[in-house]
Amino acid sequence: MAAPELSHPLPSTRKRLTPAHRWWWKFQRISGVVLVVLLFAHLFYNLVLGDGVNQIDFAFVAGKWAAPLWKWWAFALLVLAMLHGMNGMSYLVGDYARSQRTRRFLNALLGAATAVIVVLGTLVIFTFDPCPQGADASLLPSFCAEVGK
Amino acid sequence: MPSTPTLYRGHEGMWMWIVHRATGVAIFFFLLVHVLDTSLVRLSPEAYNQVIDSYKTPLYGLLEAGLVAAIILHAFNGLRIIAVDRWTWALRHQKLLVWVVWGIFVVLMAGFLPRQLTNVFGGE
Numbered sequence: 001m002a003a004p005e006l007s008h009p010l011p012s013t014r015k016r017l018t019p020a021h022r023w024w025w026k027f028q029r030i031s032g033v034v035l036v037v038l039l040f041a042h043l044f045y046n047l048v049l050g051d052g053v054n055q056i057d058f059a060f061v062a063g064k065w066a067a068p069l070w071k072w073w074a075f076a077l078l079v080l081a082m083l084h085g086m087n088g089m090s091y092l093v094g095d096y097a098r099s100q101r102t103r104r105f106l107n108a109l110l111g112a113a114t115a116v117i118v119v120l121g122t123l124v125i126f127t128f129d130p131c132p133q134g135a136d137a138s139l140l141p142s143f144c145a146e147v148g149k
Numbered sequence: 150m151p152s153t154p155t156l157y158r159g160h161e162g163m164w165m166w167i168v169h170r171a172t173g174v175a176i177f178f179f180l181l182v183h184v185l186d187t188s189l190v191r192l193s194p195e196a197y198n199q200v201i202d203s204y205k206t207p208l209y210g211l212l213e214a215g216l217v218a219a220i221i222l223h224a225f226n227g228l229r230i231i232a233v234d235r236w237t238w239a240l241r242h243q244k245l246l247v248w249v250v251w252g253i254f255v256v257l258m259a260g261f262l263p264r265q266l267t268n269v270f271g272g273e
Contacts, residue, residue, distance in 0.1 A: 029231050029234075032224075032227045032228075032231065033228070033231070035224070036224045036227070036228065039220060039224070040224070043217060043220070047213075047217070047261070047264070047265065048261065048264055051268070052264055052265060052268040053204060053205055053210065053213065053265065053268050053269065054205055054268050054269075056201050056204070056205075057194075057197070057198045057201060057202075058190060058194035058197045058198055059194075061187070061190050061197070062190075078184065081180055082180065082184075085173070085176065085177035085180055086177075088173045088177065089173075089174070089177055092170065092174070113181065117180075117181055117184045117185075120184065120185075120188055121184045121187070121188065123191075124187065124188045124190065124191045127191065128190060128191060129191075132193065132194070135193065135194050135195075136194065136195070139194035139195065139198060140194065
């Protein structure tokens with residue numbers, strides 16, 4: 001099953017791809033492999049162990065993020081998944097957007113959305129307060145009582 | 150027999166290519182929403198719990214199962230793409246590997262679905 005001859009072959013990718021393209025191509029694969037591990041652990045812990053999706057509430061998140069490991073886990077997921085998604089979406093933009101202007105606009109939009117989400121998520125993870133002042137104690141993780149907030 | 154046989158056109162790999170794109174886009178948009186809903190933990194326990202409670206309803210429970218399905222397909226097909234790019238053996242057997250991806254998908258979903266569906270339909 002030989003592929004048909006192309007009458008006008010595209011120029012070799014060696015010339016068309018910039019170093020940035022190559023970097024992102026590699027990043028997409030490396031981050032993909034890392035994300036498989038990070039994300040399946042995330043899903044297994046939150047949706048399969050314990051009471052599954054029913055266990056998720058403020059106290060559950062606070063309990064998880066009391067451990068630095070889970071904070072950094074969330075941060076790594078946030079950054080890698082957003083960049084992987086942004087780059088993947090920009091492959092689609094490159095494939096489907098007709099004009100240079102549309103491509104530039106959509107890629108700028110992707111970059112801006114990614115920046116906003118990564119900054120917001122990072123702030124939330126690292127400024128998170130598991131025992132906010134004046135909150136209903138029944139909604140907080142049990143360790144808030146011991147700390148004597 | 151298609152008139153212009155190529156590696157992909159009309160075969161397993163092409164369909165998986167479409168699945169990869171569609172699931173990738175879906176996961177991307179979910180991720181945006183997911184970061185926003187999780188950010189509510191910074192606002193107040195009540196606000197977060199209220200929004201997360203909707204994820205425990207049957208409708209969202211099904212959408213969530215769909216999300217997990219999309220992630221499994223995208224993840225294992227992604228590994229297949231890497232393998233096909235990297236090893237001649239995998240390139241030769243790329244079609245078989247598509248079926249391996251579907252096989253892993255069926256096994257993992259068979260494990261996950263009962264867990265998820267009893268959680269969201271089980272009532273409380």
